[in-house]
Amino acid sequence: MCLAVPGRIVATRDADGVRMADVDFGGIRKDVCLQFLPEVKVDDYVMVHVGFAIQRLDERSALDTLERFAALGILDEELGGPADSP
């Protein structure tokens, strides 16, 4: 139910009263319906599921998350953690 893929909005347009976007997935381009994300704009990243953008990806949040993961290792090294675990 959940195969959603991140893509970057390249261009938007209106088609039959519905907001659509040309989304770039690393070189693959697909037409995606943006109607559920009225506030997103070109260069934003969105999660796309069956041809619809269901949520905008928050870059700050993503970077924070990755930093937290990286900090895990540092904490372990400082506390002499997992290196000593079985």
Add this chain to the structure above:
Amino acid sequence: MRYLEEFADPDLARRLLDRIHATVTRPWAIMEVCGGQTHAIIRHGIDQLLPDGVELIHGPGCPVCVTPLESIDRALAIAGRPEVILCSFGDMLRVPGSREDLFGVKSRGGDVRVVYSPLDALQLARTNPDRQVVFFAVGFETTAPANAMTVHQADRLGIGNFSLLVSHVLVPPAVAAVLSSPSCRVDALLAAGHVCSVMGTGAYGPLAERYGVPIVVTGFEPLDILEGLRQAVDQLESGRHELVNAYPRAVPAEGNRAARALLREVFEVTDRTWRGIGVITASGWRLSERYRGFDAELRFEVGGIDAVEPAACRSGEVLQGLIKPDECGEFGRACTPRTPLGATMVSSEGACAAYHRYRRPGTPGDVR
């Protein structure tokens, strides 16, 4: 930031795994609800890397697995009609109905087409005005907005030769059903990230409270899965049972407002049969009164659906995490990925199909 490779970084994965290994002191059973998460776990071999005591139970979060047999049989009957083009997601093509699957209907002349999006089906309706295009609308809350928008468009543009065969299922009632079962062994739950992208996280706090189970909203890339597990284990070891969001980059607490608004307009709650489990009250969506004209179930008289599961199939017990796939007598014998008795063996992330791989021995040596 591409939101892909960054979340598969092997070094960060190692740190998360080390932290999980360092935290676990007792056996725990953790259920991931979403089939996409099951797939990611198998795909990356995550189950191989966890501490022995952590058991992963695959929950009923695979729409392929839980779409009721009657719905499949109805789709098969409709697809067999000469005027119909039946459009479906690829996942559903090999799911066995009472007697055959959509591939079987196709081989007998039924016009069955795989589409990536329900909008493709609507387009087919526009370019084939003399045919009836039916879209098999299965899925959880992640997929429902797409189906809602499609039928909303059909209505707006007056595309009368289009209809939906709806079989949507909802996650929170299923989670409640699993957790309230007396034989439930689940200690913690990984909630489906993309369902929450749409619906928000509000439904899960009360569930965590009522059943005393940590619930972690989890994503799908390797680091997301590991972080979901890490947070679950962390709570379990410290005796907490809270709702936390481990996928904040794609899940705001309120979900997607515009999608939820349209869902309220297009669908209404109904009881739904979950294949292998039974009827769960208020666990599904059907078209609302306003959109009932697009309901394929009403448009096509396909009477006398006599849905019969193979008696030997125990996928319901598997879906609830009550038995492991290899505890079923038919596992690996009459029931294999090539000859599935039930949906859990067909779906690429159905628990039984996943187990068909687990059961093999061998830890490969490193490739030089």
Add this chain to the structure above:
Amino acid sequence: MRGVPPLPPAGNPRGRPVTGLVADVPPPDAGAWTCPAPLRDSPTVVMGHGGGGALSAELVEHLFLPAFGEAADAGLGDSAVVAVAGARLAFTTDSSVVRPMWFPGGSIGELAVNGTVNDLAMAGATPLVLSTAFVLEEGTALADLGRIAEAMGVAARSAGVRLVTGDTKVVDRGSGDGVFVTTAGIGVLADGVDIRPERSAPGDVVIVSGDLGVHGIAVLSCREGLAFGTAVESDTAPLHGLVAAMLATGADVHALRDPTRGGLAASLNEIGRAAGVGIVLDERRIPVPGEVADACGLLGLDPLEVANEGKLVAMVPDADADRVLEAMRRHPHGHGATVVGTCVADHPGMVVARTGLGGTRVVDLPVGEQLPRIC
């Protein structure tokens, strides 16, 4: 047949009668076939039977071969090797039913010629001559047919093979899918060349000649219902020159396969089963171009199951691996050649991959057609 489980009780589980093919030929006795349920459960041909995976294999093993009876003498490679008056010839046939007929990078014409040239090349043979048989759907535009034929001529000249005989039939409109092309080919084997899947042995190095998944994605990108924009073009190419360069090193290449339908996953599973060896892959080393990976991510496909039309996989003894790799990289069709795994004695017949995270996963023989998924 090797390694097949014992028969469950005879009889058709769903109670449907099995009909005979010709009035006075008794219906096939499904109970006499040494195989589990699949064919008996599906009384008609389904798309998966042409997918190059498990269903295709079963159709061959459990319908065609038993029905051919003692007349059948099929090996497990892409071509048959027959000894004729002191020479050893390789003989192969292939049908091209690709839809759409034109796709980025080529057409059904190039696929037909290169596909057969490559089947011969995978036996280590020098391709000589091809036949071309067409089944045409009534109403097909002659201009289209002309373009396909031209493409075949160009591909044949490039590959240095001659198109020497053929046939044409027409079927009613609606009974075909435009143009079906069947090509058969004959090639000649030099003395001492013995390349067969069965020769793969533990310790062999698994080498692929370049980027994977390119052809399948190019074709999918223009298929109705799945269309997406991409610059990916089919990699269709004749590989006998590459094979010749590999053999010229004097290396003892054990097995070759061109991973077409079913992709690398199908080829490696087939080789592993034929030789009774296990195969271990390192996912970090498998060359999948970014666009192929992204297209697969979008549709929920596994790049290892996506078709290739200008690549080969080779099983080469460890001692010969370096010089074979070097020769491949110097050849235009092998410049991306790389080691992706090894053959082992463990888990015979099974292909296992080490994932990017350090976990393991089994790489199964694909069942039938690869379908995009939403889950």
